[in-house]
Amino acid sequence: MSGPRGGARTAPLPLLLPAVAGLAFLLLPLIALLVRTPWSTLPDQLTSTEVWQALRLSLLCATSATVLSLVVGVPLAWLLARTDFPGRGLVRALVTLPLVLPPVVGGVALLLAFGRNGVVGQWLDAWFGITIPFTTTGVVLAETFVAMPFLVISVEGTLRAADPRYEEAAATLGASRFTAFRRVTLPLIAPGVAAGAVLAWARALGEFGATITFAGNFPGRTQTMPLAVYLALQNDPAAAIALSLVLLAVSIAVLAGLRDRWMTAS
Amino acid sequence: MTRSVRRTRRPRRTPTVAAAAVAALLALSACGSADSDAGGGGAAEKLSGTVTVFAAASLKESFTALGERFEQAHPGTRVTFSFGGSDTLAASITGGAPADVFAAASPKTMKTVTDAGGTDGAPATFARNRLEIATLPGNPHHVSALKDLTAPGLKVVLCDRTVPCGSAARTALDAAGVDLTPVSYEEDVKSALNKVVLKEADAAVVYRTDVRAAGDKVEGVDFPESARAVNDYPIALLKDAPNAAAAKAFIALVRSADGRRTLTGAGFVEP
Structure with missing residues (x-):
């Protein structure tokens, strides 16, 4: 990121043109959303308590899902990148499965596993009443299921790119493998972990299919912003656009803020 | 490929059994559509190509069966369906989706299409649907009326009030004077039903047709207030229909005696 003005002048045309086309393709639908936003009724939409309830729940759940993904996802990425065990390629493919699975199918799969009558869920219900x-x-579980693969893939990629000799040096100085991970590896891959966490958070924030299938839709309890947007779309498209705008504005504010603080180091 | 080869091989006006069947079918349905612009020779008109039907999710079983019958009666035609929430379908039609026929689960969603000038002629009501309570097989919680759904510990799901089954359920609950708080407002009737099929919820208020379609995975409980919230199903030919001739014939089949039999067999009520 040194000298953006000088960089633009030297960008070769075969890179610049597709890049601009790509950017336009990503931004046009968003611009269309802004063009069609019913600005006059926007204040009414934004003062409704249901909107703030949904937004608060969205932020809470997406953040919890990201924390949960970090706690189990980073160790999983380390296992995939730094150890050798039979079937590792298969395990890596399985980790990415939630990316391929249509989210609604993911929601059904979660019900079959953790539902009241599910493979694991029936015991949770019988033993703990959960x-x-x-x-x-x-x-939170539905969002974690869908978002964690982004974090794992991102962190694993960073781990593979990181030089293992630092860890080996730490080991020769008497550090245990866990200490080496904590004191050497983790600071080394921090930008990759942050990037993965941001990806996971963004995916969790927008999650719809698995959430509505697994957790249902009840205002204040399970109705996140994407669910509120979808249901508003059924009979009041103007409200749906206004709600999407709120979600977009909040996510852009958070992501832009985090990027400046965390990720300039890379 | 094979289909077009077969079509060219068969002489156009040979009175085969199939052609006779077509004629009989069109004669049967002629009472429903008097506006056939093909005139008296309409029965001999050869239909071809694809008919694209956008239909409410609750019509899936019956319309799929009618589509197969249509294809048999009119060799060379294909009926493709897009089943979904009526509102979503209406939004795609007004957004320019290339469809021939729209069959909605409520007059309100059809109205969004007619208001936008999307239909050719006025929509016709071809079926009615009533609500029923879907319970777990064997009805273990002994649900016999709407008020039983408020029993403590009972997990009930309703459709969201933005979709037809949700507003109908709300009307019925109000008529019964029952104040029910469900565990979830589902996005459409099939997902409400699925929560009971998967045994995650103890009961759901859904359409009678959905209870029928689920077979023995759920048990249906009729309740008197369902008469207060009957849903009309309108069908209409769309203005920009790419295949208007075949689309008209399909609508005629839906509204024919044969079509009605299929629909009532699936749990619908005749209009």
């Missing part, structure tokens, strides 16, 4: 569907926990 049922996950239709709860905020269910939203």
